[in-house]
Amino acid sequence: MLRQNWWKIVCVILLFYTLIAGFLGEVPAKPILNETIRNLYFHVAMWMAMMITFIISLVYSILYLRTNKSVYDIYALEYAKTGIVFGSLGVLTGSIWARWTWGAWWSNDPKQLGAIIALLIYLAYLVLRNSMTDLDKRARIGAVYNIFAFAMLFPTIWIIPRMVESLHPGGMGNPALDTRDIDSRMRAIFYPAAVPGWTLLGVWITTLRVRLAVLAEKAGS
C-alpha cells in the first residue's frame, strides 16, 4: 500500500485544502485569540502527527524486539526522527502563537515545559544510538530505550499538563484545545484535513528516508 501513489496525492490535496481554507475560511471571533485561532490547523495538527509517528515508532521497536529484523529498527528510528521534527515545529508554532496571545515567546507554561522535556527524551534516543557502533547491539538497546521513552510521554505530555494550572487553551482539562472554542466550520478543516494531512506528510517523509537508509545499508554490506 505504501508503494502506491494515491495517498501521496491525497496528502497534497488535504494540505492545500488546509492551507487555503485555513487562512481564508471563516473563524469564530474570540477575544484575545482573534485570528490566531487558525493556528489550530498547524500547531495542534502537528502535535497530533507527532504523537501518531511516535506510536508507529513504538510499534516498530516492539516488532524489532520480537523478530530481530533490522529493517524494523530502521523504521523505528526514522519514525522517531520525523516525530522529533513535528514536535519541534509544534513547539515553534506554539511559541509564535504565544507571542501574540500571551505576550511572550516563552513563559515556562507547564505545557511548554512538558513538550520540551518530551523532545529532550527523544533526542537522547538519537544520542544513545550514535554512541554504539555494533549494529545489532545498537538496534536492540535503541529499541529498549525507545519503548521506555514512549512510556515517559504519558507523564510529560498527557498527565502532568492536565494536573497543573496553565494558560494554554483547554485549561486543566484537555491539554491541547478547548473544543468549545471551535465551531463546525473549523472542525470541518481540522479533523478531516489538517490532522490526516500532516500525518500523511510525516509518513511520506519517513518512507523516503527509510528507502534511503535501506539502500545505504545494502551498499555498505
Next chain:
Amino acid sequence: MSLAFAFYILALPQNFKAIRSNSPILTLFKKDLLLEVRQQYSFYGVLLYVASTIFVLYLAMGQPEAPVWKGLFWMMQLFVCVNAVAKSFLQEGRERLLYFYTIAGARDFILSKLLFNALLMLVMSLLSLGLFLLMLGDPTTGALWFVLISVLGGISLSLVFTFLAAIAARAQQSAALMAIMGFPLVIPQLLLLNKVSSIAFGELQGGLGGMIVLLAGLDAMIIVLTIILFPFLWKD
C-alpha cells in the same frame, strides 16, 4: 476442619518450594549487600561526595531561603543517584554478569539490583537530608513530612537510574551516557517531587495528593517496564 488442616500440611512443602524459587533474588541482593558491607567503597565514596558538595554549597551560599534549599536538595539527590547507582553495574565485570545470567536469570538479577539500589538511595537520601539540615539550615515547617518525601524521591530516582545503568553498562561509555539519557528522563519526577515537597514547607495547594499518586504510579510503571525490557538487554 481436620480436612482443611490435612490440606494445609500437605501444601506446606509446596509453600516452601515457592519461597525457595524466589531465593535467587534474595541471594543476589544479599551478595550485593555483603560486598557493600565488606568493601564499603561505594558507600563512603558517595558519602564523601555528598558531604563535600554540601560543604561547598554551604560556603558558597550560607543558609539559603526555602525555594533555593528545596531546589538544591533535589539537584543534589540527582547527582548522588547517578554516582551511587552507576557503580552497581560497573563493578560487575562482563564475565561475572554472564555467570549471574546463567545461574539466576535476567529478571531475578534486575529485581535484586532494583531492591539493592532502592535501599542504597534510601540511606543516601536520609544521610544527605541530615547533612542539609545540619549545614544549610532547616527552612521546612514539617521536617518529618520532608523525610518521607525525600525517601520516596530517593527510591523513585534509584529505579530510573538502575534501568539506565543497565542500558549504559551494555553501551560501554557508561558514566557520560547515563547523564545524557538520565537527565531528560528524570525531569518529570524531579518537577513532581519539587511540587510535592511544598507540603513540608507549609505552602499547601490543591492536587498534591494526586501528584503523590502519580509519582507512585510512575514508579510502578518503571518497575514493570524494567522487568519486561531487561531480558532483551542481555540476549547476546
